[in-house]
Amino acid sequence: MTTTTHHPIAIIGGGLGGLTLARVLHVHGVDATVFDLEASPNARTQGGMLDIHEESGQIALREAQLYEEFLAEVHPGGQAMRVLDKHARLLREDKDDGTGGRPEIDRGTLRDLLVSSLPEGTVRWNAKAVSCRALGDGRHEVTLADGEMFTTDLLVGADGAWSRVRPLVSAATPAYTGISFVELDLFDAEKRHPGSAELIGGGMCLALGDEKGFLAHRETDGSLHIYAALRADETWLGSLDFSEQGAGAGGAKAELLRHFDGWAPALRDLITEADGPLVPRHIHALPIGHRWPRVPGTTLLGDAAHLMSPFAGEGANLALIDGADLGRCLVDHPGDLDAALTAYEAILFPRSEVAAQESVEGLDAIFDASAPKPLLDMFAQFDEAR
Ligand SMILES: Cc1cc2nc3c(=O)[nH]c(=O)nc-3n(C[C@H](O)[C@H](O)[C@H](O)COP(=O)(O)OP(=O)(O)OC[C@H]3O[C@@H](n4cnc5c(N)ncnc54)[C@H](O)[C@@H]3O)c2cc1C
Numbered sequence: 072m073t074t075t076t077h078h079p080i081a082i083i084g085g086g087l088g089g090l091t092l093a094r095v096l097h098v099h100g101v102d103a104t105v106f107d108l109e110a111s112p113n114a115r116t117q118g119g120m121l122d123i124h125e126e127s128g129q130i131a132l133r134e135a136q137l138y139e140e141f142l143a144e145v146h147p148g149g150q151a152m153r154v155l156d157k158h159a160r161l162l163r164e165d166k167d168d169g170t171g172g173r174p175e176i177d178r179g180t181l182r183d184l185l186v187s188s189l190p191e192g193t194v195r196w197n198a199k200a201v202s203c204r205a206l207g208d209g210r211h212e213v214t215l216a217d218g219e220m221f222t223t224d225l226l227v228g229a230d231g232a233w234s235r236v237r238p239l240v241s242a243a244t245p246a247y248t249g250i251s252f253v254e255l256d257l258f259d260a261e262k263r264h265p266g267s268a269e270l271i272g273g274g275m276c277l278a279l280g281d282e283k284g285f286l287a288h289r290e291t292d293g294s295l296h297i298y299a300a301l302r303a304d305e306t307w308l309g310s311l312d313f314s315e316q317g318a319g320a321g322g323a324k325a326e327l328l329r330h331f332d333g334w335a336p337a338l339r340d341l342i343t344e345a346d347g348p349l350v351p352r353h354i355h356a357l358p359i360g361h362r363w364p365r366v367p368g369t370t371l372l373g374d375a376a377h378l379m380s381p382f383a384g385e386g387a388n389l390a391l392i393d394g395a396d397l398g399r400c401l402v403d404h405p406g407d408l409d410a411a412l413t414a415y416e417a418i419l420f421p422r423s424e425v426a427a428q429e430s431v432e433g434l435d436a437i438f439d440a441s442a443p444k445p446l447l448d449m450f451a452q453f454d455e456a457r
Pocket residue numbers: 083084085086087088089106107108109119120121122198199200201229230231232233234235252352372373374375381384385386387388389390
């Protein structure tokens with residue numbers, strides 16, 4: 072006879088959202104178990120800088136009682152921002168004077184902070200959920216890739232874009248937004264790529280034109296992390312040669328350079344000089360306003376609930392605040408799971424709809440034929456509203 076373990080609260084996915092939920096519950100003395108498919112917290116580089124917003128991500132980190140620890144890891148100077156055109160002309164520069172509301176942190180550092188704040192054993196690594204089914208009466212059964220099964224009273228889908236939990240509540244699936252990224256890294260930039268380091272500056276730099284551009288960040292380790300981004304058919308990335316760094320004629324680098332013909336040499340150098348492997352990435356999104364009828368015993372958070380393109384910089388912030396809000400709603404409604412989930416979803420749905428709309432507007436501004444003008448206009452409006 073096989074025995075099935077029971078977990079009162081099972082969180083599928085140990086990304087920023089799932090971990091924040093587990094942490095907020097822990098702070099209030101409630102146990103939960105997080106299941107993540109990765110072999111260990113550092114199995115995959117978590118790369119990229121995230122700006123953590125005052126009105127969402129920072130509130131979540133306070134709820135998680137990790138705000139001071141977060142501040143200690145902020146990247147000084149990281150809130151600086153530049154906007155260039157395709158000729159590398161500087162059209163806007165915001166310096167980081169330390170007073171902005173969106174401090175930057177390395178994604179991996181933030182995740183480590185959350186993981187290390189949880190009691191040993193809270194996160195089960197190497198635990199990929201392969202199927203989930205309703206047992207009736209609000210309970211669910213989850214099967215892991217190694218065949219292990221467990222039941223739970225509350226199943227939380229915090230498992231990102233391609234959530235295995237989402238089908239329990241919704242038939243929606245992410246659709247390609249028409250934007251493809253190629254990720255590039257320039258290591259030890261001050262020493263090895265001084266021209267590029269000077270061009271990008273100390274924080275974020277967007278160089279835009281002709282419905283495409285470079286979205287670049289200075290990382291805390293001194294490297295430059297760049298997304299070369301463009302409107303492309305969904306099959307385009309698959310047609311490129313990413314082997315041997317795609318450096319040869321006809322490889323990914325050459326093909327990418329072809330798309331930036333006529334751009335300033337200093338910008339084309341971001342491709343030519345890239346170190347290490349180039350990484351292809353399609354940008355997908357769920358429909359704006361994605362929601363579902365209340366389903367007993369299960370809910371979603373973060374990308375599983377509202378995957379959106381990254382052009383409003385909200386996804387990680389929403390994952391953090393969703394996790395914190397769900398945790399608080401559960402704590403506020405002890406013994407009444409349905410009331411807790413109803414309260415959480417009443418906050419979740421309108422908030423993510425607004426952010427998803429902003430992401431679409433950000434995408435349209437960045438990938439406009441007259442870029443960077445629409446983005447500069449958008450920033451000018453924000454300045455006026457302040
Ligand atoms: C290129 C790019 C740039 C971005 N830049 C920004 C930015 O600047 N600012 C910002 O706020 N947001 C940004 N985002 C969005 C942000 O990365 C996401 O919104 C955020 O990571 C969502 O967090 P999450 O916890 O919901 O999901 P994820 O971070 O995707 O975490 C999901 C976790 O679930 C695990 N998992 C998945 N499937 C299973 C399974 N079946 N079983 C068990 N575990 C599973 C995964 O291993 C992962 O650890 C960007 C996204 C992209 C693609």
